[in-house]
Amino acid sequence: MDFDIFISILGSAVRLSIPLLFTALAGLFSERAGIFDIGLEGKMLASAFASACVAYATGNAWAGLGAGIGIAIVFSLVHGFASITNRGNQIVSGVALNFVAAGLTIVLGQAWFGQGGRTGQVPASGRFSGITLPGAEMMREVPIIGPFYANVISGNNILTYLAFLMVPISWWVLYRTRFGLRLRAVGENPGAVDTAGISVTWLRYRALIVTGFLAGFAGTYLSIAQSAAFINNMSAGKGYIALAALIFAKWKPVPVMLACLLFGFLDAFANFMQGKALPLIGEVPVQIFQALPYILTCVLLAGFIGIARPPKAGGVPYTKER
Amino acid sequence: MSTASVPLPAWINYGVIPILNLILAFFFSGLVVWLIGENPFEALQLLLIGALGRGEGIGFTLFYTTSFIFTGLSVAVAIHAGLFNIGSEGQAYLGGLGAALVALSLDSYVPWYVTMPFAVIGAALFGAACAAIPAWLQAYRGSHIVITTIMFNFIVSSLMNYVLVRVLIVPGKMAPETRTFLEGGQLPKLDWLIGVFGGRLGAAPLNFSFVIALVMCFLVWVLIWRTKLGYEMRTLGHSPTAAAYAGMRYSKIVIITMLISGGLAGMMALNPVMGASARLQIEFVGGAGFVGIAVSLMGRNHPAGIVLSALLFGILYQGGAELSFDMPAITRDMIVVIQGMVILFAGALEYMLRPAIVRLYQQAMGR
Numbered sequence: 001m002d003f004d005i006f007i008s009i010l011g012s013a014v015r016l017s018i019p020l021l022f023t024a025l026a027g028l029f030s031e032r033a034g035i036f037d038i039g040l041e042g043k044m045l046a047s048a049f050a051s052a053c054v055a056y057a058t059g060n061a062w063a064g065l066g067a068g069i070g071i072a073i074v075f076s077l078v079h080g081f082a083s084i085t086n087r088g089n090q091i092v093s094g095v096a097l098n099f100v101a102a103g104l105t106i107v108l109g110q111a112w113f114g115q116g117g118r119t120g121q122v123p124a125s126g127r128f129s130g131i132t133l134p135g136a137e138m139m140r141e142v143p144i145i146g147p148f149y150a151n152v153i154s155g156n157n158i159l160t161y162l163a164f165l166m167v168p169i170s171w172w173v174l175y176r177t178r179f180g181l182r183l184r185a186v187g188e189n190p191g192a193v194d195t196a197g198i199s200v201t202w203l204r205y206r207a208l209i210v211t212g213f214l215a216g217f218a219g220t221y222l223s224i225a226q227s228a229a230f231i232n233n234m235s236a237g238k239g240y241i242a243l244a245a246l247i248f249a250k251w252k253p254v255p256v257m258l259a260c261l262l263f264g265f266l267d268a269f270a271n272f273m274q275g276k277a278l279p280l281i282g283e284v285p286v287q288i289f290q291a292l293p294y295i296l297t298c299v300l301l302a303g304f305i306g307i308a309r310p311p312k313a314g315g316v317p318y319t320k321e322r
Numbered sequence: 323m324s325t326a327s328v329p330l331p332a333w334i335n336y337g338v339i340p341i342l343n344l345i346l347a348f349f350f351s352g353l354v355v356w357l358i359g360e361n362p363f364e365a366l367q368l369l370l371i372g373a374l375g376r377g378e379g380i381g382f383t384l385f386y387t388t389s390f391i392f393t394g395l396s397v398a399v400a401i402h403a404g405l406f407n408i409g410s411e412g413q414a415y416l417g418g419l420g421a422a423l424v425a426l427s428l429d430s431y432v433p434w435y436v437t438m439p440f441a442v443i444g445a446a447l448f449g450a451a452c453a454a455i456p457a458w459l460q461a462y463r464g465s466h467i468v469i470t471t472i473m474f475n476f477i478v479s480s481l482m483n484y485v486l487v488r489v490l491i492v493p494g495k496m497a498p499e500t501r502t503f504l505e506g507g508q509l510p511k512l513d514w515l516i517g518v519f520g521g522r523l524g525a526a527p528l529n530f531s532f533v534i535a536l537v538m539c540f541l542v543w544v545l546i547w548r549t550k551l552g553y554e555m556r557t558l559g560h561s562p563t564a565a566a567y568a569g570m571r572y573s574k575i576v577i578i579t580m581l582i583s584g585g586l587a588g589m590m591a592l593n594p595v596m597g598a599s600a601r602l603q604i605e606f607v608g609g610a611g612f613v614g615i616a617v618s619l620m621g622r623n624h625p626a627g628i629v630l631s632a633l634l635f636g637i638l639y640q641g642g643a644e645l646s647f648d649m650p651a652i653t654r655d656m657i658v659v660i661q662g663m664v665i666l667f668a669g670a671l672e673y674m675l676r677p678a679i680v681r682l683y684q685q686a687m688g689r
Contacts, residue, residue: 088671107653288480
């Protein structure tokens with residue numbers, strides 16, 4: 001394959017993996033705290049809508065980001081209220097929030113903008129646009145590293161760099177802070193955490209707030225960094241792919257990043273392969289690439305590529321002794 | 323004493339609490355309507371007239387109800403065994419392929435009542451096949467059924483996309499769908515049923531699969547409460563350790579339950595594919611599989627409750643469509659919001675009101 005084409009696929013893979021990365025890291029925090037979150041998709045969608053609306057109204061991208069994060073945290077808190085405070089079923093709550101987000105974004109979008117669920121075009125100042133890193137033009141002439149630096153590493157928007165920055169931060173928070181230790185403990189054995197005199201409820205709420213915070217970035221990225229408006233059902237199942245990536249990465253931060261990059265690459269490759277033929281095999285249906293992340297995750301879950309062991313207390317509401 | 327362990331009479335558990343939850347769900351949905359600047363009560367009235375006002379409206383309402391009964395039963399059967407089948411959507415989608423293959427191969431040779439049993443079997447087999455791998459993964463590999471069934475929704479979606487765009491498409495046509503089935507591959511419309519009440523079905527696609535759905539309700543009731551397998555399923559759902567102690571085979575029950583659940587979801591395809599459009603179309607399920615979750619939760623996983631809540635969602639779907647004509651500010655997707663609210667309040671928050679009700683009940687009992 002031509003090297004330039006390969007570089008351009010890599011660049012698009014990075015861009016496609018960013019919403020996955022934010023969302024999967026978001027899921028990492030709630031699932032490690034023992035709260036399953038099927039509602040990642042809904043959080044992403046709701047925050048994409050909120051940030052597009054606010055960025056459209058104010059022309060300020062950061063205000064948009066704030067709104068996106070805010071609404072995703074609200075969704076997280078509702079999830080927490082249902083599944084922590086009321087000990088409801090976490091899966092059911094997540095499914096419900098996905099529906100609410102899918103419906104509300106269209107209903108409100110139509111009522112406010114009247115464009116069939118699209119929001120207004122966000123002005124340039126309300127978007128996160130690409131940043132050319134220093135030396136990108138100069139480096140371009142250097143063979144191999146040059147185009148890679150200029151087209152893959154440079155030229156992305158600030159959220160992209162933030163996403164990759166979140167990986168070591170998440171690792172540090174989860175494995176090197178007291179909060180992280182307790183968070184992981186509450187996902188494995190909430191009884192023990194409770195015995196130590198730490199509030200399981202408050203700890204899990206805090207984990208969910210972090211989840212909402214990170215999911216807000218993902219939605220914002222979709223609507224005002226990758227595009228310039230909110231479009232109907234714009235998350236299009238990315239929340240579920242992120243969930244798959246989280247499982248594929250066995251609930252660990254650095255593997256999460258690699259899994260998201262892999263799934264982003266598959267997506268980019270599928271776009272590129274549309275209507276083209278591979279040597280030897282001939283034309284491969286694009287649908288195979290679309291299904292591949294899910295198939296890979298199922299194969300992993302079957303235990304053929306190591307064992308994916310979820311946090312032990314995941315999905316079980318915590319009840320004190322009566 | 324904690325309120326959670328106080329027993330409540332059945333009429334409160336199965337009557338008062340679900341209805342209060344439903345009222346809460348509608349209250350919040352009404353709030354959204356009000357936020358848009360429309361009158362929620364007027365909207366509700368238009369919705370009810372649209373769904374139940376004329377014979378044609380009722381026909382459409384019952385058409386949607388049919389689909390939701392199938393997917394509701396599918397979810398309910400799995401829940402009885404403690405499994406959360408979130409993949410009814412994909413199972414119904416693949417079931418459509420089974421029904422369509424039967425219809426395409428038989429429709430020019432035999433009348434509909436010969437095709438029908440094979441189509442039912444075909445749809446159920448394909449639906450069950452779609453649930454088989456997640457079932458096997460849950461039973462023998464311990465992976466979570468929720469995750470695998472979600473994955474299979476997407477895998478099936480890609481597969482059907484391929485099949486319709488590349489294989490079954492009519493050559494020379496642009497639309498990704500099969501050819502129209504002949505008479506022999508269509509289920510007859512139920513004009514007489516609406517006729518009994520003096521209405522006319524008109525263009526509404528209410529068809530024979532409504533009858534099949536009601537038969538399935540009865541069969542599911544027999545299965546869950548009158549057979550050994552049903553007893554084992556319910557035991558497993560209540561306490562996997564008790565089931566194991568009683569010598570029930572976990573993996574066998576899980577797999578059989580999921581196959582039945584997938585089969586029921588697959589049969590849903592009969593309604594839109596052979597009853598309404600007489601061809602297999604892309605994305606024909608249109609979320610009915612997910613509605614099944616709400617229907618099953620609302621109906622407390624009992625076939626009788628499922629019929630009622632499927633009817634409720636049928637009314638919402640048909641009424642919502644009519645409402646969006648009358649009030650352009652409210653789009654059809656308002657139904658999705660209501661659906662989400664119902665799942666949230668009737669499902670995830672089902673215990674929210676319980677402590678308060680227990681207190682009221684104890685006061686009323688004079689304790």
